[in-house]
Amino acid sequence: MTTATSVRLLCVPRPRLAVPLLVALLAGSTALVPRPGDTARAADPVIVTESGYLDAPDGTHLKYTVLRPEGEGPFPTLLQYEGYNAGSNPTRVNDDFGAEMLADGYAIVGVSVRGTACSAGEFDLFSPHWATDGAAAVEWAGSQPWSSGKVGMFSFSYAGFTQLLVAAEQPEHLAAIAPGMVVSDAYRDVGYPGGIANTQFPVAWEAALHLSWAQAAQQAQSMSDPECLANIASHQVLGVPGGVTLSGLQHPYDDRFFRSRSPERGLSRIDVPVLGEMSWQDEQTGVRGGLAFEKTDPRTTWTIGTNGMHGMYAESPRSRALLHQYFDHYLKGERNGWQRTPHVQIWHETAVDGYDPAWVTTSDTRPFPGTVRTFRLGPDGTLGAPVAAGATAGTSYLTPLPSPGLVSEQIAIDQSVAYGVTWQAMPVNPLGSAAFTTAPLTRDLVLTGGASLDLWVTSTAPDADVQVTVTEVRPDGQEVYVQRGWLRLSHRALDRSRSTRTSPYHPHTQAAQRDLPIGEPAAARIEILPFSHAFRTGSSLRIWLDSPSQTGLWGFTPNALPTGVGQPAMLTVLHDAEHPSRLVVTQERGRARGPLPACGALASQPCRRDPLG
Template sequence: MQDRHRHAQRAKRKRWCASLFGSALALVAVAPGGFAQGVAPGNAPAPGDANASHPMAQVQHQPFWAKRLTGYLAARDGTQLRYSVLLPKGKGPFPVIVNYSGYDPGSIGGAAYLDDNTAMAVNLDRTLVEAGYAVAGVNARGTACSEGQFEFLARSYGQDGRDAIEFFAAQGWSNGSVGMANWSWAGMSQIATAAERPPHLKAIAPGMVLGDARLDSWAIGGVPAPNFVAGWWDFLHGRWDSALQSARAEGDNRCVAQIATNLKTAETARVADILTKHPLRDDYIEIRHLGARTGRIEVPILSMEAFQDEATTPREDYYQDNLNLEKLWFVQTNGPHDMYESLVFRKTLLGFFDRFVKGQDNGFDKGPHVQVWLETSTATGGRLANENSQPRLVVNAPRYPAAVKPVSFELSSGGKLVQGGSDGKNDGRGEGRGEGRGDDFAYPLPGPTVNADFLSDTWGPLPTDWRKGSLAYTSAAMDDTLFAYGSASADLWVAATGSDADLQVTLTEVRPDGQEMFVQRGFLRLSDRVQDDSRSNPLRPYPLDRPETMASLTPGEPVLGRVELTKFAHLFRKGSRLRLWIDTPSQYGGNGFAPYSQPQTITVLHDAQHPSRLLVGQWDQASGVTPKLPEERPACGTILKQPCRPDPLASR
């Protein structure tokens, strides 16, 4: 029975690895239409990129390094952290790129790694090594082969990162110039480490991070989201399994014994237990608020995020706002968590490291600081999908933040979404603020899932009684193309018959062909509705999210709930309509919610005293040179993480 259970657990972990962090996507076609701003179909791989000759389909990799070094480095308190280094050909010394997380980076180059059984991307490491960088991986304390007590995103995490950077800088094979790469947990390590200001750290390139673990993931909009954490714990153990496979193949008994120890001691710090003991923001949770310390970062940063990120969401605590914007370069795209693997992005990544780690005068710092990828798609499935992802269009801005103009859509009677002026006033066409007494929906009847199946980008089926459990507001057909960019805010006046409730807001495009395309989602626990005035603006709600500012509802008394729709970029073309769905939170990507459960009726108001509205940002041409926007709509099913479905309201 124990063997059967162990095999079942391994199979479950493997499914999580393949589905969530391996991004095994359904086969889709490249969207029709031309490319712009230097992005073209069939771009050759970046110089030094071995993907042309070593595609991901070839699962068994061959060593691509000249020499591999393994060992342990000492953190400031003496804790021994396991590392592995892949050296390039040549005499050296070499610049260094560090991969640091709690997965399996301390075992890169081992047997499991060569079987493509690793958290990050073998081919990315290959690209860096062949470009002349030493690639160093180090495991966080208490994970895989490293000593110490695991504690997710503790302050020691950044301090250990600083010690690792300085260790690698001092080695004889290193020239003392160190950068950091990779995404997810390995992206969080970068902002945590850079905030500690290691003297030899030259640049970081974090992707898809949790800047504020609570609002970005654990309780999005204040709504508890426990499902992802539970599955992630299994995935984490699966990564330690890969380190164990390599250690056994190498006869590394020290590592084998340490993994056995960590599997026991880490159970005392399971993230699920953390959330049970700390359900609201307190000092313990705030320590894990990495974005609060990013103002200390001094080195250049190349940041990447995916708008429909199914794992960490694209919110990232807006940590980029805290940086020296002259040293920030930002790539944003539709798509999944692992878009960091894209070969198009890899060219940008190499140019960034060559400029700031190698010190080459390649002109990277003179280019645009913001790249927005639109309608990104891929021509392949499986592990190749992310690498071969390409945007249909790239729009640049000279610096962050790109300028936008707020556009208002007022909720009105009859399920109408009435476009108004930028301040929500009359637009000059005889249409103004919404009207009508308000609309009711039954709570809690969850809305449909979106992208819950990691093997494909899909809407889930419409739930039973969905007409009772949801409201929809739809605009008139657009007269001109609206290039919507950035975060958006659904400012909703609501009254409930209970003492609290959770809202889910979904923005879609209703196309002339009768298909409805997913754009973005947002969530809010109404008791967590009080805003942080220092960080909120008309397009970005930012909850204070402190226990002392939370307030239950008085039954029947209207309150204003500002629901944040996290960042996105989307072309609502002429003839399309915007739609806003309001219902109870359901699963979105890996985020499964535990909404407030009291059955009740919720009323969304839209009268003169309670003007509910949607505010979206319109890309301002003053942000930079905007190429001609393609008029032809991409085919449904081709745009990553933005699935279509037949319009469920068409029969009306």
């Protein structure tokens, strides 16, 4: 079945609504996230809409919808390929970008992954079919009479990591990809950060998928599409073995399931240009997946890193402008200066108001260049100070105990605080946490990249989970959230061949798991997710150690099944001469620009009163 209609596209401003988290998440859309500066556009081009089903290599029907300008073309073609309902809504969560590109003469195709929305087949998490089906969709789109033959893939999240899978298949018509907010290593990036089960996000994601499919069914009902309705009816069974939640819970270690399906396995085969985006405080997929862009061809890979939320890709006008320039170059062949664009852009202090950075630093090499710095943990909560002989040997806290969380903005939108995450008002429990803080800085400290907390600990139990939170303590008595990292200490084994001073790599295999020697010192390196932050003169750098807590849409079950026993522990962080625990970071050259931002002005970096002040 193929249908085609002509409509006049009208882009209207979105209402500024306070939407409960679950509703916004289940809608699978960042469109409900309020943002400053929404305005309607005057251009209302006539758009032809065509819907139908294309054949995957094994004959499975995949739902598609095409939006294209009137006329014969040929049009450079953009493809969004994901499992929500792009097959019915090609510009899903990219409404502004889609309108801009359609007005500029692009065709936009949306295709739903097999086993999702209106497409036939069974859902199978990170199935190899996701790659081959997507490649077939690229070839179909590129061979249509209205297409120029050059196809670019766009969008973020689900539609970001599918680009990595498809590009590894090297379809002939694929000219460029622009994946944002990706998952590359499905185990480490989001399923089991630090080896700890992320039990909340998979449930929420699966629920979001099913609600999105229900929305596609409503659209199919109005369009009299019985094939879609039959397919969705077969999908709407939560908790199937191949679904998001059960697939992850059946694989608590980094086993063949994850290794054979994760997008990172095919990164070296990607032979088209890549424009990757990542948000340091991404509350949904996290930022670790952005490490994928260090494994694609550096000559044809460009990356943008910024503080902010999951939807920065679509919500930032600056991001959309760069995407437009990129696709104009590779799909239209325009000589617009893209080749002179620095390969790595670090956006500093991107603001809630307009999602624009205060300043940008650039490089043509990755990881971003800098100098490795170490800050020694010491007695009385010191960080980076000399440790005197005979000083207290360790700092202790109990785990698991409740600890302050960071939750997605839609739970309680308050425009006086940062977008993306809101620091819970839960007080710090001195029995369940330990903090280490530098003296006020005498010069600016700009940190960019990954970080490692290299601990020596003793424990009263054979296992424990550790959460590390990096913050800035400002001269005005406010504390600003920067980043987090996690580790289940029984997963502390290192793959030294893949580890660096600022990026520990843990095998997370069942064979590598080792209980803690009760009462005996044990070394453990905790990976802190990549970030960039400017600590100005007069501020202090701080780390908190406590139990894993709500972080965006991630929720953890501390030291629980399937790989833990839930036994409480007294953890002692050692910091004597024989057991030098330290924070290892990378300092970027240069100083912060401009004055200290107001609290709540930075995207996804909320403030609170310093609980130790």
